[in-house]
Amino acid sequence: MGKPILEVEELTFKYDKRLEEETLSAVSFTVNKGEWLAIIGDNGSGKSTLAKLLVGLLEPQKGRICIAGTELTDDSKWEVRRHIGLVFQNPDNQFIGTTVQDDVAFGLENVNMSYEEMVPRVNEALRMVEMSAFCEHDPSRLSGGQKQRVAIAGILALKPSIIVLDESLVMLDPKSRRELLSTLNQLKHKESLTIISITHDMNEAAVSDRIMMMKSGRVLKSGPPAQIFIEEQQLEPPFVERLKRELENKGKEVPKAYTTEEEMVKWLCKSCLMV
Amino acid sequence: MAMQILFDGVTADYQLGPIRSPRVLKSINLEVKPGSFTAIIGHTGSGKSSLLKAMNGLLIPSEGYVEVGNTIIKSSNNKRALKTVRKQVGMVFQFPESQLFGETVEQDICFGPLNFGVPLSQAKEIAKEVVQQVGLDPTILSKSPFSLSGGQKRRVAIAGILAMNPKVLVLDEPGAGLDPVGKKEILNLISSWHHERGLTTLLVTHDMDDVATYAENVIVMENGRIVMHDDKRSVFSNEQQLINWHVDVPDARRFQLKIEQEMGIKFGQVCLTTEELTEALIEVGLV
Numbered sequence A: 001m002g003k004p005i006l007e008v009e010e011l012t013f014k015y016d017k018r019l020e021e022e023t024l025s026a027v028s029f030t031v032n033k034g035e036w037l038a039i040i041g042d043n044g045s046g047k048s049t050l051a052k053l054l055v056g057l058l059e060p061q062k063g064r065i066c067i068a069g070t071e072l073t074d075d076s077k078w079e080v081r082r083h084i085g086l087v088f089q090n091p092d093n094q095f096i097g098t099t100v101q102d103d104v105a106f107g108l109e110n111v112n113m114s115y116e117e118m119v120p121r122v123n124e125a126l127r128m129v130e131m132s133a134f135c136e137h138d139p140s141r142l143s144g145g146q147k148q149r150v151a152i153a154g155i156l157a158l159k160p161s162i163i164v165l166d167e168s169l170v171m172l173d174p175k176s177r178r179e180l181l182s183t184l185n186q187l188k189h190k191e192s193l194t195i196i197s198i199t200h201d202m203n204e205a206a207v208s209d210r211i212m213m214m215k216s217g218r219v220l221k222s223g224p225p226a227q228i229f230i231e232e233q234q235l236e237p238p239f240v241e242r243l244k245r246e247l248e249n250k251g252k253e254v255p256k257a258y259t260t261e262e263e264m265v266k267w268l269c270k271s272c273l274m275v
Numbered sequence B: 001m002a003m004q005i006l007f008d009g010v011t012a013d014y015q016l017g018p019i020r021s022p023r024v025l026k027s028i029n030l031e032v033k034p035g036s037f038t039a040i041i042g043h044t045g046s047g048k049s050s051l052l053k054a055m056n057g058l059l060i061p062s063e064g065y066v067e068v069g070n071t072i073i074k075s076s077n078n079k080r081a082l083k084t085v086r087k088q089v090g091m092v093f094q095f096p097e098s099q100l101f102g103e104t105v106e107q108d109i110c111f112g113p114l115n116f117g118v119p120l121s122q123a124k125e126i127a128k129e130v131v132q133q134v135g136l137d138p139t140i141l142s143k144s145p146f147s148l149s150g151g152q153k154r155r156v157a158i159a160g161i162l163a164m165n166p167k168v169l170v171l172d173e174p175g176a177g178l179d180p181v182g183k184k185e186i187l188n189l190i191s192s193w194h195h196e197r198g199l200t201t202l203l204v205t206h207d208m209d210d211v212a213t214y215a216e217n218v219i220v221m222e223n224g225r226i227v228m229h230d231d232k233r234s235v236f237s238n239e240q241q242l243i244n245w246h247v248d249v250p251d252a253r254r255f256q257l258k259i260e261q262e263m264g265i266k267f268g269q270v271c272l273t274t275e276e277l278t279e280a281l282i283e284v285g286l287v
């Protein structure tokens, strides 16, 4: 992990300028290259709004965004977008092509990529999300999870330095979700892909490097998952922490520190062997 | 009276203009008991949403028929049967956007009740009540549904269906996009409506803990077919089969299996929730 690839300073935004209430108020944070940041927070807390600001789809009233050293402005917008890709919360809002492969290729055509270069990129992206068999299908006539995969492929094909996933895995079955999370993790390690995943799934948040909590348009706090789940007792923690709380309620001793599933299995089995 | 749903030899596909898609439902026979709460699970593209759509006439069988209460949906159908069915079966779509259309949230939620002959003033009362039940502030009623966050849209879509006061609830991943607290509140709300009003409820979800908490029965789908339909404990005791169908077990059950393997023992029962697992761990003396 190295220097910041994304710097957000004092970002303030509201949809309706006539209204008092701000949708985002003075949001500041940085993300390092190759880091995985999970953003969590209540419905309506401003996560998707922030995502749209990051890719220049909305303009802040105040504050600035720097991506790979370049400040995001009206003029730099097109250049900066080569570095950052957003997978929308609803994939239907993202589809343009009439076939899955055209749709994934669309973003590449936009950056004037040659056909020879494009074909393997599209195939590779569809393979990563396991949608190769559907390349001739109409993206609007797919199942929910299939749509989400195509939307992800559309961004992966662009090979951005930063990928922003706005609840993009919710409609995947658990096994596909794990596989895709592991594919993303590989890209993070091999190619220093920076990942920003907006999610309500605490298991997804738990595999990140850092969790940022938002509330009513502000950043509440951020820190590694182990710290956040211990400090924020009102958060629904990953399964093992829930089990530990339940055992504690029954007056049982449990490990004090944050525990992974493997650690908990070992701990339970060992404590039994000692007796 | 709670309603029964029957599928008899139902095969269906999506019509793409003159062409037909491959069959997405294949010779389905199904009996959903009146007043039951059933979860539908299965991997991406297995046909879960299509099965729900067949229950409210959005997908018409090309062979066989679906019976909801006393109404029959089949290929040679008349419009009246569909209208009856849509009044009785409230469906929450996988993507909330596909069911929001009003200029305001209030118009959207009032649509169902108005359509079924409820007077405007009363429909507005209902709208005000249900938005609050799904955890939204009544000021949202005057907003455009398209200016809402993803989770707010989901809540409005659910409120719109509750306002219809349907006999059958079919919910396609209703928890997707809701924050954890909201999800729990809304699933609890649905569960209490289910019990108090004697509804027949079907829920598509990828969250096996929701299955464990709310459902009685489970349908597993695979490649357009129902490969299993049983009570939840029997379904989740069958972990080898489930792997073949790319289906997970609830966290507590998965953890139980790990411990059983590590220790070379078997617990007395199949644990589906954290509470059950805690009891079992204490019982076998691991804590």
Ligand SMILES: Nc1ncnc2c1ncn2[C@@H]1O[C@H](COP(=O)(O)OP(=O)(O)OP(=O)(O)O)[C@@H](O)[C@H]1O
Residues within 6 Å of the ligand: A015, A016, A023, A041, A042, A043, A044, A045, A046, A047, A048, A049, A050, A089, B146, B147, B148, B149, B150, B151, B152, B177, B179
């Ligand atoms: N296009 C819009 N016009 C006006 N207000 C909007 C618009 N989009 C969102 N809002 C409002 O801005 C606030 C933040 O919305 P946003 O979509 O960023 O929330 P979110 O954190 O992504 O929520 P969710 O978890 O539900 O997706 C909400 O109160 C929402 O109603």
Ligand SMILES: Nc1ncnc2c1ncn2[C@@H]1O[C@H](COP(=O)(O)OP(=O)(O)OP(=O)(O)O)[C@@H](O)[C@H]1O
Residues within 6 Å of the ligand: A140, A141, A142, A143, A144, A145, A146, A171, A173, B014, B021, B024, B042, B043, B044, B045, B046, B047, B048, B049, B050, B051, B094
């Ligand atoms: N409108 C449509 N037109 C043509 N084919 C469709 C359409 N909708 C879905 N399909 C196809 O039908 C099959 C079953 O889709 P369905 O939406 O029922 O799956 P699902 O089990 O709900 O999946 P998911 O978990 O991804 O939502 C899939 O192969 C899909 O590609």
Ligand SMILES: [Mg+2]
Residues within 6 Å of the ligand: A047, A048, A049, A089, A166, B149, B150, B151
């Ligand atoms: Mg959002």
Ligand SMILES: [Mg+2]
Residues within 6 Å of the ligand: A143, A144, A145, B048, B049, B050, B094, B172
């Ligand atoms: Mg579906």
